[in-house]
Amino acid sequence: MQEILRNIGIVLAILAIVIGTAFSVIGIIGYIRLPDVYTRLHATGKVSTFGMVLLFIASALVIPVGWTKAILLIALVLIAGPVVSHAIASAAYRIGLPMKHVVRDDLAEKMGP
């Protein structure tokens, strides 16, 4: 019984590691290929949430006493990742970096000239 549960945990961990690595690779490809800063931030946000959280889930499943620390890390990363993306995008807008293929810009009229 113990053996079967351990094997089920290892299979789930392998799935989580493969999917998380795929998210990281896709995010870095987007960071290289996309045209401007804001779309690059959209791609790298996926690395810092989905890729990391799936790896932490794998470590919670496999390491014997590590699941409380893994849950603490998941909470920390889920709070910190969007905050970092928002801070960088706000800084990019404030120093006036241009957008490619812009359709409309609501923030321009709200912030004034």
Next chain:
Amino acid sequence: MEQLLTIVLYTSLVIHLALVAVCVWKVWHGNNSIDRLIGADLIGTLALAVLVLISLIEQTSIYIDAAVGLAALGFIGTVALARFIADRRVP
């Protein structure tokens, strides 16, 4: 089953180290300061992933403690640098 897990772990570790090398190259040849800041933040995030993968390979949870500290410090550093750039105190 354990052998398959080991193979997957080492492959993922090599892939993440290659991604760190790509980010270092992008920080070196970035277009503007925000681009380089995104690259530095990605290096911190991928270092977190490397620490977790090492703890999975060694089957100890001591590396996850280091990962908690790295996550908190990297978050504070990136937000502080973004505020400095937004106030134009860094060119």
